[in-house]
Each structure stands twice: as C-alpha cells, then as structure tokens.
Amino acid sequence: MVLYNPKDWWRLIFAFHKSDTFRRTFPGIVGVAIYTGLINYLEKEVLQVEFANTLNIHSLVGFVLSLLLVFRTNSAYERWWEGRKIWGSFVNNSRNLALKIDAIITNQNVKTIFSILISNYILASKDHLQNKANSQLLRTSEKYPSEYYASFKHLPNVVAKAMYREVQELKENGSLTDEQLLYLNLELKSFTDNIGACERIKKTPIPFSYNIFIKKVIFLYVFTMPIGFVQTFDYWAMPIVALIFYIFSSIELIAEEIEDPFGDDANDLPINDIYQTIKANVTEILE
Amino acid sequence: MVLYNPKDWWRLIFAFHKSDTFRRTFPGIVGVAIYTGLINYLEKEVLQVEFANTLNIHSLVGFVLSLLLVFRTNSAYERWWEGRKIWGSFVNNSRNLALKIDAIITNQNVKTIFSILISNYILASKDHLQNKANSQLLRTSEKYPSEYYASFKHLPNVVAKAMYREVQELKENGSLTDEQLLYLNLELKSFTDNIGACERIKKTPIPFSYNIFIKKVIFLYVFTMPIGFVQTFDYWAMPIVALIFYIFSSIELIAEEIEDPFGDDANDLPINDIYQTIKANVTEILE
Amino acid sequence: MVLYNPKDWWRLIFAFHKSDTFRRTFPGIVGVAIYTGLINYLEKEVLQVEFANTLNIHSLVGFVLSLLLVFRTNSAYERWWEGRKIWGSFVNNSRNLALKIDAIITNQNVKTIFSILISNYILASKDHLQNKANSQLLRTSEKYPSEYYASFKHLPNVVAKAMYREVQELKENGSLTDEQLLYLNLELKSFTDNIGACERIKKTPIPFSYNIFIKKVIFLYVFTMPIGFVQTFDYWAMPIVALIFYIFSSIELIAEEIEDPFGDDANDLPINDIYQTIKANVTEILE
Amino acid sequence: MVLYNPKDWWRLIFAFHKSDTFRRTFPGIVGVAIYTGLINYLEKEVLQVEFANTLNIHSLVGFVLSLLLVFRTNSAYERWWEGRKIWGSFVNNSRNLALKIDAIITNQNVKTIFSILISNYILASKDHLQNKANSQLLRTSEKYPSEYYASFKHLPNVVAKAMYREVQELKENGSLTDEQLLYLNLELKSFTDNIGACERIKKTPIPFSYNIFIKKVIFLYVFTMPIGFVQTFDYWAMPIVALIFYIFSSIELIAEEIEDPFGDDANDLPINDIYQTIKANVTEILE
Amino acid sequence: MVLYNPKDWWRLIFAFHKSDTFRRTFPGIVGVAIYTGLINYLEKEVLQVEFANTLNIHSLVGFVLSLLLVFRTNSAYERWWEGRKIWGSFVNNSRNLALKIDAIITNQNVKTIFSILISNYILASKDHLQNKANSQLLRTSEKYPSEYYASFKHLPNVVAKAMYREVQELKENGSLTDEQLLYLNLELKSFTDNIGACERIKKTPIPFSYNIFIKKVIFLYVFTMPIGFVQTFDYWAMPIVALIFYIFSSIELIAEEIEDPFGDDANDLPINDIYQTIKANVTEILE
Structure with missing residues (x-):
C-alpha cells in the first residue's frame, strides 16, 4: 500500500x-x-x-x-474493505487471545508458545494468501520444530491445530477450567474463520x-x-x-x-505491516 | 465456474x-x-x-x-455473493469442528466417524442443491451404513442427526464435558443454518x-x-x-x-471444488 | 407466491x-x-x-x-428479502432445535410434545401475520389442550411460553443439564426474535x-x-x-x-409452504 | 406516526x-x-x-x-429503519426475558418485580429519548420506591441497575444457577445496547x-x-x-x-404504541 | 463536532x-x-x-x-457512521460492564478500580486515535500507578491487560465464578475489538x-x-x-x-464528549 x-x-x-x-x-x-x-x-x-x-x-x-x-x-x-476488516479482526483477536492467556496462565513457557503460535498463524496466513507459504519462515520452538510444520499442506491449519491442542492440554492438566475453554472459544474460532474469508475473496x-x-x-x-x-x-x-x-x-x-486486495500492488492492503503490528503487540503482552 | x-x-x-x-x-x-x-x-x-x-x-x-x-x-x-459466503462458512466450520474434535478426542475411530460425517454433510448439501441428492454416493461406515441414510428424505438433515447423536454419545460416555458441548455448539448449529440459507436463495x-x-x-x-x-x-x-x-x-x-448460483453454469459457484477442499482438509486433520 | x-x-x-x-x-x-x-x-x-x-x-x-x-x-x-430470511431462520432453528432434542432426550413423549410445539409456533406465527390467528387450528396434546391456547391473546407467545416451561421442566427433572440449557438457548430465543421482526416489517x-x-x-x-x-x-x-x-x-x-410480504398476493412469500416444510422436517426428526 | x-x-x-x-x-x-x-x-x-x-x-x-x-x-x-429495529429488539428481548423468568422463577413476587422493571425500562427509555424523562411516571414497588429512581440522572441506567441486582440476588439465594445467569445474559445486555444505539441516532x-x-x-x-x-x-x-x-x-x-425518528411528528416511530405493546405482553406473561 | x-x-x-x-x-x-x-x-x-x-x-x-x-x-x-457506532459500542459496553461489576462485586475498592480502568481505557483510546497518547493523563490508583502505564507502548492494550488481570484475580480469590467470567466476556472482548476497528478506519x-x-x-x-x-x-x-x-x-x-472521523475538525465525531459521558455514567454506577 x-x-x-x-x-x-x-x-x-x-x-x-x-x-x-x-x-x-x-x-x-x-x-x-x-x-x-x-x-x-x-x-x-x-x-x-x-x-x-x-x-x-x-x-x-x-x-x-x-x-x-x-x-x-x-x-x-x-x-477490499471486507479484506481490511478481516485483517483488523486478526489484530483484535490476536490481542484478546494474548491478553486472556496472559491473565489466565502463569507459566512463562506456555505464554511464549502462544506468542509464537499466534505470530506464526498470521505469518502463515499472509504467505498463504500471497501464494508463497513456506514452513521454513515460521518461528520454531522445542515443542513445534520445523518438522512439525513441514508435514502439512495447508499451513494456517497446522498452526491452528497446534493452538487447539495446546488449549486442550492446558485443560487436561488443569491450568484451564472448562468454562475458560468457552472463554477462549470465540478468539480461537475466529482465526480459521478469517483465513477462510480471505480465501473466499481471493478465489472468487x-x-x-x-x-x-x-x-x-x-x-x-x-x-x-x-x-x-x-x-x-x-x-x-x-x-x-x-x-x-x-x-x-x-x-x-x-x-x-x-x-483481490492481498497482493503486493500499490492499492493492496498493508498485510505485511499488520503482521508486524500483531507480532509486536503479542510479544509485548506475552513475552 | x-x-x-x-x-x-x-x-x-x-x-x-x-x-x-x-x-x-x-x-x-x-x-x-x-x-x-x-x-x-x-x-x-x-x-x-x-x-x-x-x-x-x-x-x-x-x-x-x-x-x-x-x-x-x-x-x-x-x-451470488451470499451463496459464496455460505459455502465459505461451510469451509470454516468444517475446519474448526475437525480441529476441535482432533484436540478433544483421542479415539481414532471416533475421529474417523466425524471425518466421514462432515464430508458427507457437504456432499449431501451440494447434491441436494443441485436436485440430485443420492444417499448411495455417501461414504458409509459400520455405524452409519447406507441403509441409515436411505431412510430419510432430507439428506443433509439425516447426516446432521448422526452428528448430533455422536456428540451426545460422547457426552454420555464422558469423553466430552458439558462445557465442551457448548464449545462445539456454534459449529454444529452452522451446518443446518448454512443449508437453510442456500435453500432460501435457491427457492426464492x-x-x-x-x-x-x-x-x-x-x-x-x-x-x-x-x-x-x-x-x-x-x-x-x-x-x-x-x-x-x-x-x-x-x-x-x-x-x-x-x-441461482448453485447450478452447473459457467457463472455458478464452484461448490464441487469447495467440497473437495473441505474433504481434503478434514481428512488431513482427522485421519 | x-x-x-x-x-x-x-x-x-x-x-x-x-x-x-x-x-x-x-x-x-x-x-x-x-x-x-x-x-x-x-x-x-x-x-x-x-x-x-x-x-x-x-x-x-x-x-x-x-x-x-x-x-x-x-x-x-x-x-421482502428480510422477511424471507426470517422465515429461513424459522426453518433452520426448528431443524436445529428438533435435532438437538432428538439427540438429548430419549423419552418419546417429550419428543412428540416438542414436535407439536414447534409446528404450532410456526402455524400460529403464520396466522398471526395474516390476521387470522385461531387457537382452534393448533395441534393439541394432553398437556397442552385447546383451552391452554385459548386463554392468551398473542398466540405465538403462548406457544413460546409452553416451550420455555418444557425446557425448564426437563432441567428440573434432570433430563437436561444446566449447560444443555445454554446449548438450546440460541434456538429458543430465535423464535421470539423472528416473530418480532416479522411484526416490525408488517406494521411499519x-x-x-x-x-x-x-x-x-x-x-x-x-x-x-x-x-x-x-x-x-x-x-x-x-x-x-x-x-x-x-x-x-x-x-x-x-x-x-x-x-408487506406476509399476505396472500402473487408476490408474497410462500409462508404457507415454508410452514409445511418445517412441519414435515420436524415430524421426520422427532416422531 | x-x-x-x-x-x-x-x-x-x-x-x-x-x-x-x-x-x-x-x-x-x-x-x-x-x-x-x-x-x-x-x-x-x-x-x-x-x-x-x-x-x-x-x-x-x-x-x-x-x-x-x-x-x-x-x-x-x-x-429511521435502524431506530425501528432497535425498538423491535426491545419487544423481542422483553418478551424473551419475561418468558425465561416465567419458566425459571416460581415466586410470584419476583415475577411481578421483573414485570415492573421491564416496563419501566421501556418507559424510561421512551421518555429519555423525547427529553422528558421523569422518574415520577415509573411504576414503583416496595423494593424500588420512587426515591430509588429519583437519585439517578440517567433513568434507563438506574432501571438496568435494579435488573442486574435482582438477577444477582436470585443467583445468590440459589433461585438461579450460574448457567442460568448466562442464559439471561443476552437479553439483559440488549437493553443497554438498545438505548445506547437510540442515543447515537438521536445525537448525531x-x-x-x-x-x-x-x-x-x-x-x-x-x-x-x-x-x-x-x-x-x-x-x-x-x-x-x-x-x-x-x-x-x-x-x-x-x-x-x-x-431523528424518536420525536412526536407524523413520520416518527410509534414508540409510545410499542411501549404499550411491551407492557401488555410482559404483564400477560408475568402477572 | x-x-x-x-x-x-x-x-x-x-x-x-x-x-x-x-x-x-x-x-x-x-x-x-x-x-x-x-x-x-x-x-x-x-x-x-x-x-x-x-x-x-x-x-x-x-x-x-x-x-x-x-x-x-x-x-x-x-x-464516519461506523466510527460513531464503535464509540456507541464503547458507551454500551462500559455501562454494561459497570452494571455487572456493580451487581456481582460487593468490595467498593474493586468497584473503584474498575471505574478507573474503564474510564482510562476510553481516554487512552481517544488520545491514541488523535496521536497524543500520554500515560500521564490517566487516572492512577495504588495498584496501577503511573509507572505501570508508562512501561507499555500501546496504551489501550496496557489498560486492557489490567482489566483482564483484575477479572482473573477475582476469579482466583473466589469473588467470581467461572460462569461469571463468561458473563463478562463479551463486554471485555469488545473494548479491544472497538479500538482495533477505529485503528482500521484511521489507517486505511x-x-x-x-x-x-x-x-x-x-x-x-x-x-x-x-x-x-x-x-x-x-x-x-x-x-x-x-x-x-x-x-x-x-x-x-x-x-x-x-x-477519518477521529480528528478535531468541525465534522469529526464528538469523541471527547462521549468520553465525558462514559466517565460520568461509570462513576455514577460504580463510585
């Protein structure tokens, strides 16, 4: 842009x-x-x-x-404006999820994992929409090394899979009550909804x-x-x-x-800048 | 398309x-x-x-x-665009439901059943909208053989019935807590909402x-x-x-x-491709 | 139509x-x-x-x-199109409510009561919008005989009252957990929202x-x-x-x-047909 | 109108x-x-x-x-139409809240209090929008006498405050479970949302x-x-x-x-009639 | 304006x-x-x-x-109108959150903290949108002194962080049940959603x-x-x-x-007045 x-x-x-x-x-x-x-x-x-x-x-x-x-x-x-709204929703939901995780969880390791996964989701989505998805660019961690990401075709989905599993694990080891699962539900759900909506705009x-x-x-x-x-x-x-x-x-x-607002043209949405903002915000809150 | x-x-x-x-x-x-x-x-x-x-x-x-x-x-x-949004919602909700089932359930059999039911729902909906619903084309399983599907007139409804019953069974045998029922609610509900919205566009x-x-x-x-x-x-x-x-x-x-965007014309929505995408995504996540 | x-x-x-x-x-x-x-x-x-x-x-x-x-x-x-959407929502919510009741409840009597109440709600709404509400036309049951309906002025409300009371009773006798109450909430709520929206279109x-x-x-x-x-x-x-x-x-x-799309003109919405569809669907699922 | x-x-x-x-x-x-x-x-x-x-x-x-x-x-x-929708939402949410209270609560006193509070909320909102808010016109009860209302500047807020406190009290004395609090949440929340939306239209x-x-x-x-x-x-x-x-x-x-559709002109919305309808409906259900 | x-x-x-x-x-x-x-x-x-x-x-x-x-x-x-709606949502959600906190919490200290945090959130958002965010202007309290606010770049986020932590603390010391967490969820979530939506309008x-x-x-x-x-x-x-x-x-x-409706021009939205209204309302309810 x-x-x-x-x-x-x-x-x-x-x-x-x-x-x-x-x-x-x-x-x-x-x-x-x-x-x-x-x-x-x-x-x-x-x-x-x-x-x-x-x-x-x-x-x-x-x-x-x-x-x-x-x-x-x-x-x-x-x-174009709907595309912008979707990326605005990425910002909002990333922030809210980070703020909630920050409030609920005390273990810094878990916080860092969520910080990585949220940033990775946005990066994977951006690259996926620009047809250059590359699992090599994602930030890795001990639990989710680069091999984990490499095994999947739809890169945003694999990050979402990790997020849902993390949440389930927290629930199982008692760090998260059943109700807190619902408390996080709208934010978790929104990531997949957003990438789906972008794909719709791009492909039609x-x-x-x-x-x-x-x-x-x-x-x-x-x-x-x-x-x-x-x-x-x-x-x-x-x-x-x-x-x-x-x-x-x-x-x-x-x-x-x-x-098709997700390209690299002068009129396209600044999705790279938005990714940087989300990454900075989430890191500030969680790490 | x-x-x-x-x-x-x-x-x-x-x-x-x-x-x-x-x-x-x-x-x-x-x-x-x-x-x-x-x-x-x-x-x-x-x-x-x-x-x-x-x-x-x-x-x-x-x-x-x-x-x-x-x-x-x-x-x-x-x-036309609303029709596209509804099918985008099918994609999103199929993915989210699959991701949640994958995180919550450990029994691979149950995962496979959900994978089959989700794909069947989309296939049945597609065919229903193109006036060629045929229970023979659905993927069967031991629990839901082809006779199960054959007994119903409204094919998407019969698949939804199976999904709701599966969820209820999981709840009753303790694999799913009451709160997790709510956690899955929006996704389950959306399938019926989507097919209803398509019927509305088609018939009016x-x-x-x-x-x-x-x-x-x-x-x-x-x-x-x-x-x-x-x-x-x-x-x-x-x-x-x-x-x-x-x-x-x-x-x-x-x-x-x-x-009426659900036909087979040059301008109609690529609902067959979307079905293939959903099937591939859900299989990748759950099987 | x-x-x-x-x-x-x-x-x-x-x-x-x-x-x-x-x-x-x-x-x-x-x-x-x-x-x-x-x-x-x-x-x-x-x-x-x-x-x-x-x-x-x-x-x-x-x-x-x-x-x-x-x-x-x-x-x-x-x-006109909003009116159509509202009646589409009647279809969706009736189906979802029936599917959920079918999954949760095992007592066939209760299922039948819900089947009757849902169909009655739609029939009462249809007649109410066409200024010919008549409690005599509603399907009765032992628990809700024709006298029950006759005592109220706003016919859809009296059916809703029965539905809410049924749900509460199920909760009190333990057939329904507290969370399942929430699970049914959006569907129950939507009936009253829909009739209110139709009244708005009709009267303004x-x-x-x-x-x-x-x-x-x-x-x-x-x-x-x-x-x-x-x-x-x-x-x-x-x-x-x-x-x-x-x-x-x-x-x-x-x-x-x-x-005003709820009349009997050539251009009006086929609300009678929609009522028949809902009745058939709900009966197929619940009875 | x-x-x-x-x-x-x-x-x-x-x-x-x-x-x-x-x-x-x-x-x-x-x-x-x-x-x-x-x-x-x-x-x-x-x-x-x-x-x-x-x-x-x-x-x-x-x-x-x-x-x-x-x-x-x-x-x-x-x-104008949005204003009409908001008042339609007042109708729907008043009915739903009344129906739910009627199903959950058995104590007639409490039912009557809610009937009074709901009607008062709508009356206070109507008068507030027409710049003639007057706490003297509200229906009083032993628990909420006219002094209670007189102490507040924003009349709808003071009624909302009473509603929220009633709900909390019911929860504390065990008439309402925690989940039922959530069950009533959307209706309670909507009152304040509606008056806020009307103020927005009126003031801008x-x-x-x-x-x-x-x-x-x-x-x-x-x-x-x-x-x-x-x-x-x-x-x-x-x-x-x-x-x-x-x-x-x-x-x-x-x-x-x-x-500005909330005045008294020939083209303005019939908010007084809507208030009468809500009052009649709520009284029919709860008293 | x-x-x-x-x-x-x-x-x-x-x-x-x-x-x-x-x-x-x-x-x-x-x-x-x-x-x-x-x-x-x-x-x-x-x-x-x-x-x-x-x-x-x-x-x-x-x-x-x-x-x-x-x-x-x-x-x-x-x-412009969407901007106005967002600020209307700030009004509604501030009121609802204040009303709920008022009903649930009995400790006046906690009520005052929430009154301060809500007002601060709105003030920080207003200043953030007008490029003059200044943590010195926020109302401080013993728990959140001015040093707390000074350490963060994105001022609204830091206030949100405090709100989420307060809520979590209340939950942990038993003043708030798990379900009440969900009861407050939509209001808490809306603050971040609103500021994100304003940023979207401003920056694009x-x-x-x-x-x-x-x-x-x-x-x-x-x-x-x-x-x-x-x-x-x-x-x-x-x-x-x-x-x-x-x-x-x-x-x-x-x-x-x-x-760009968030400036200081004759046509811009009266966001300063709205902030004053929210502050007055919240103080009236909580302090």
Missing part, C-alpha cells in the same frame, strides 16, 4: 505514480487517439461520407455503462459473464464513438475520445486491482 | 465463450436488426410517413430502465411482478425504438437498435443466471 | 397474469391516454395556443423521480411523508406532461404519456405490494 | 395532511414563483437583455444534486459540512434557474421553477424529519 | 462557517473564474477561433464523475489509485470546460464554471474530511 496524504491535491493530480491508471492506460489512450484520427481521415478525405451524429445514442449507452462501472467499482471496493472474482460483458461494452462504446463524433469535432475528436477511453477503462482497471 | 484472468482484456473482448451473453442473445440481436430494417422499409418506402423523433423519450425511459436493471443485477450479485427468485415488469419494459423499449429512429438514422438504425437490445437484454440475462 | 420460470421470456412478456401491473394499471393507462388526447384537442383546436416544449424540464424531474422510485423499490425489496410501511410525496410527484409529472408534448407529438403523445404513466406507476405499485 | 393505507392513491395525492411537505414548503413555493416573475419582468421589460439558455447547465447540476439528495434520503431512511445528525453544502446547492440551483429560463418560458417559468423548488426542498425536508 | 439545528435553513445557507467548503474552496473558485475569463479573452480576442460546443461531452463525463463522487461520499459517510484511506483518479478527473473536467463554454456563454462562463468547480470539489473535500 502506498502511504499518501489525501489532501495534497496538486501532487496527486500532477504526479504520475507507477500505479496511476493514467500511466497504465497511456498506450491505450494513444492508440484510441490515433484510431480516431484515422477514422476522421477516412470519413472526411477518403470516403467523404456523412453520418448522423450519434452523440445522443452514446449518451444513453454511456449512462448504462457508467452505472455498471460504478457499481462494479463499488462491489470491488466492498471486497466477479462472475465471468459480468466481466466479459463490461469489457465488451467499453470496447464497443469507445470504438464506435469516433464514427459520428468526427463529423462534429473533426480532429478535436482525438483528445475527446481518448479522454473518454481513459475514464471508462480506468474505472474498470481500478476495480480489477482492488478486487 | 470458469477460471479466467480478469486482466486479459483482448481475450475477454474477442473470445466468444459459450456463456457469453453475446452468443446467447445473438438470435435476438439479428431478429431486432431485421425488424428495424423492416420498419425502415415500411416507413420510408411503403407508407412514406414522418414521425417526430422520440430519442428524448427513449433517453428518459432508458434512464429508468438502466437504473432498474443495474439494481436488479446488483441484487442478483448479492445473492425476485418477486414475480418485478420480473415480468422488467421484461415487458425491455420489450416495449426496444420494439418502439425503431419507429422514430429510422427517420434519423435510416438503415444505420439496424446496428444501433441491435446494440441497445444486446446491452439491456444481457444485463437481465446475467442477473437471471447468477441469481 | 407464483412459481415461474424466470428464463421464459416470451410467456412473461405476453401473458397478463392477474398480478401483472399492466393489468392493474390498465384503467389508469386508458385514462391518461384520453386526458392527453383532450389536452391536444384543447390546445390545437380550441385554444390554438403554442407552448414551449417542456421535454427538458420533464427529463430533469424524471431523473429525480426515477432515482426516488428505484430507491423506493430497493428498500421495499430489502424488506415507509414514512408517511415520503409516500405521499412520491405519489404527488408522479401525479404532477404525468399530468403536466401532455401540455408541452402535444406540441411536438400531436395525438401520438397519447401512447407516449400512457407508457410513461405505466412505467412510473408500476414501479410504485410493485414497491407497495412487496413492502 | 400516522396510520395510512399506502394503496389509496387519490386520497394521498389530494389530501394535504399537516405533515405534507407541500403544505410545509408552500410559502417557499409562492416566494420562488414571485421571484421568478420579478426576474422575468426585469429581464424582459426593464433591462431587455438576453441570456443564453442555461438549461443544460442546470440539467448537469440537477443530476449531481438529485444523486446527493437521494443518497441523503436513503441514509436518513436507514437511520449527518456531518455539518454535508448539510450546509446540500442546502447551499439547492439555494444556488433554484435562484439561478430563472435567469436563463424566463428567456424560453416567459411567465410560465413561474410554476416550473416553483415545482422544481418544491421537489428538491421536499426531499431535503423529509430527510431532516426522519433522520 | 459542530452542534447545529438542521432545520434552520437561512442560517445554514448564508453563514460561512470556517469548515464550510465554500470558504475552503474560495481561492480555487476565484482562480477558476479568472482562468475561464482568460480562455474567453484568448479565444475571442487573441486567436479568434471557434470551437464546437462540448456541452454534451461534459454532460456525459459529468454524469460518470457525479456517480463516482456520490459513491465516494457515501463510502466516506459509512466510515480509500485506495490510492481511486483517490488520484477522482482528483485527476475533476481537474481535467473543470479545466477543459471553458474551452467550449465561452463560445456560448462569453464572460458569463466565469461564474458557471466556478460554480461547477465549487460543487465537484466540495463533494470531494467533504468526503476527505469525514473519511
């Missing part, structure tokens, strides 16, 4: 950050402008035909397209038909536009059509990008 | 996948174009009448229609009046359009009206398709 | 079901057409005045009106001012429209204004109808 | 109820019409200037303004800048409109501009009114 | 509060007007060129821009690409507008373009401001 000051208008307008859609659609913008120039040349110089102005038709279709795109952006934004883009439909309509819209426009605007149609292409394709591009 | 790369614009624009609405509305597009040509021929050659241009009226109605369609799509999309399309109203307005809109348009656009009205038909009917078609 | 195939376009477009808004607004459509004809006659033949075209003003106002109507429909749809239409405002604007909009339109469209304004009246008043009509 | 039949179109269109925005904006409507007439007189007779028609500019701005207003109404409606109107911005734009919009309009519509601009003022200001007025 | 009467139209329209966007965009408004005047001078006097009117293009783009801005405002408003503005895109489009829109407009409106284009700049940039400005 790029950190930025949302109130610094001039910089945001004139800087062309590498994730700026202006930079990313630039080849398309140039291409559309050239195409519009060619159409003008063809109609005016070569064929010398006259077409009725289709501006009103394009207004009408532009309206539907705008609505579709804005709702598209909105639903992409909602996924918007429906296929909807996606191809929007792209086809943008294409049809922009490429039929010059036919009637050059009659009115002559070569001035070049920047106009290019501008409209810039706007519509940018909205779609932004939606595509924020739809 | 079709797996696709949402960033590969050219392929998505030019490939005509069988679920592409362009392919599915193609006969309609051709029909509308021909109809528009006929209207032009009639007005210009046969009757030689002149009509006032209705473009502004069509803009106005087009506006209402667009809003209706986009909200329609949006509510269909929300059902949008209200009847709303559906026929939208279809009637699309029809009236497209079939009155050429009357005034051919005055301005002559035979060029053919692609224009066809394009507008393509756009409006596609939005309605996509909404229809994603409204 | 009317069962229909949402993909059968031709039938939906050309059949005029009795709940079709086309049929219900037909007298209005004819009236508006005649009124438009009269205005034309007056302006053109009698007064021979010329008015500036108000199409742009009507576009502008039409825009606000469309937004208002679509949001109105949307909020009505959300109530959208705010009075909002409703009269929308109707007044539709009226002003449609009845001022011909004044300027007949200048451009002559007698052709008749079908045009009638069409616009059809569209705007239909949206309002549909919203009115689905706003 | 005004009770009305939403399907009685003619009455709603032609009756001018005192909360009708038509009546409330009437002076403004007349003022705007006169102002428009003056502008026409000035431009045409006095200054004899010609202005370019600004209809398109007003369309464009009218579009943004409509969107802003409709979203404004929508968010106001959501608060939409952000200040947003409110003044909308009012300024309506003002600028309506008062610049006649300048260009009178060129086209002459004195007919008077009803046109007045109509547009009526529509935009009504939407803002309705939003203002339903934003 | 500014307290204001939303129904006092004239004051809101004509007063120019320092947080009024009119005042804040005033330099921009003047600049845009001058720029428009210069363009007119250039086109008409210096270059004497004629451009086709781009009003329709600007309508089309204005439409997309309006949709984007209104959805932007809406999502900013939703964060809308995605970077989306923000720069909106600002770039507003800029392009306003600065290309005069080119075609001055042909029609001459120097009258100056107030028109300035007005449009005022409207679009104000919407963006308001969204920016309410997006």
